[in-house]
């Protein structure tokens with residue numbers, strides 16, 4: 112690692128240390144009760160004490176988010192391909208995909224419980240619904256971004272519809288597709304946690320959403336903070352994995368691969 | 376990836392005499408775009424089989440439109456467009472027409488070799504065979520040792536060469552080029568011109584070459600057709616009085632200057648029409 116990149120990594124770390132020290136100092140100085148605002152050290156202690164349940168909850172939520180994300184990726188790309196296959200279809204159906212973006216997931220989560228029963232399945236579906244739209248929208252943009260000259264070229268060589276899709280449109284859409292997947296990865300975790308608030312009660316192990324709720328009811332604010340941190344850690348993990356997969360896929364040929372691309 | 380090595384030049388030479396160039400006849404050709412812009416009207420042009428014809432004309436006069444019509448990428452609104460011998464454009468066959476754009480338009484996710492092999496791949500030619508053909512044609516444009524590289528790693532001139540190789544890999548009977556080397560520096564451009572002319576002499580396909588450069592047209596072509604402002608008419612149709620063997624120094628000779636001046640005057644006449 113060069114000194115420049117070491118310094119780059121050091122800057123946010125230093126900021127974190129300063130912030131945490133300030134937080135710790137102020138809470139102690141003003142004697143703010145732990146149930147209102149715990150100190151970072153109290154949060155760390157709670158996290159260490161409850162490491163096992165936290166890890167179990169993170170795994171449960173992670174599994175639901177992963178299922179939701181995988182569904183989004185598969186269904187989203189497929190839907191975008193279908194929509195892009197005809198102007199008419201796109202014009203007829205695309206406006207309705209906007210519902211996906213505006214749907215208040217908390218409001219329809221009870222429906223999901225009715226349809227899928229309480230538990231992991233309803234949670235995964237909630238995660239799926241929340242994370243689907245960016246995959247469709249970005250993949251569609253990508254499929255439409257193919258240069259006209261390349262379409263002409265494929266036409267000149269008598270390419271079949273499927274060959275054009277497979278060898279031209281989908282590869283050309285990959286940078287946009289990965290942008291969509293990166294956005295979806297974060298949303299999938301959010302969707303899973305929101306889903307758990309409403310639908311997460313079941314015989315099996317409880318997810319982070321449930322942990323947040325029960326910590327709140329018991330006013331164990333330190334544990335609540337720990338659970339929230341675990342949730343954002345989970346989102347970061349999934350986001351990082353998708354980003355890495357995207358960078359590796361696009362490495363050879365896409366100029367934005369190294370800079371991470373621009374989200375839509 | 377283990378690739379079979381191609382015999383040095385096998386797949387490119389025309390397999391029989393009939394496979395050389397194609398003759399093109401345009402008669403009373405018309406193209407009006409939706410919105411009412413008539414770009415071509417009453418255009419007459421005949422291109423002999425195996426000849427090298429350059430098209431010159433003011434910007435926006437319809438050169439690209441004409442090329443797209445000939446390529447079958449667009450349909451005329453009137454008139455006829457005949458090839459002899461006729462070109463069958465059934466699916467799965469090797470495309471008889473190739474088109475080179477102003478930019479290379481390579482697929483960035485494919486290696487140089489797989490880019491050059493694309494037309495054969497779309498025609499269903501099996502992997503080893505199409506890679507051998509692509510290797511041979513890349514060799515021919517001077518990219519024999521760049522086959523494993525990716526477009527992002529190439530210079531503009533190299534990319535254009537890949538584009539040319541891709542066009543030639545099907546052994547087309549008609550090669551259409553739309554200002555193909557315009558984005559290159561002077562030196563790369565004349566090198567590519569020289570390479571293109573050598574390839575034409577070797578392969579014998581018909582070539583239609585659109586350019587804005589009088590010098591390029593003069594050096595390359597046997598015959599130059601100068602078009603007028605839109606709707607494009609033929610202002611000058613001249614078979615150049617230049618030796619068949621074109622060397623780099625031809626550009627400084629008196630005959631070259633004379634032909635260039637004729638083309639220049641015709642271009643000005645066409646602008647003023």
Ligand SMILES: Nc1ncnc2c1ncn2[C@@H]1O[C@H](COP(=O)(O)OP(=O)(O)OP(=O)(O)O)[C@@H](O)[C@H]1O
Pocket residue numbers: 408409412414432433434435436437438439440441
């Ligand atoms: N698809 C289209 N729809 C409408 N108008 C078009 C279309 N394609 C070309 N035109 C118009 O037709 C005219 C001729 O275009 P064309 O591209 O054939 O010119 P050109 O001779 O190739 O010009 P240049 O030398 O600048 O490349 C232009 O005015 C252009 O705007």
Ligand SMILES: [Mg+2]
Pocket residue numbers: 438439440553
């Ligand atoms: Mg043009």
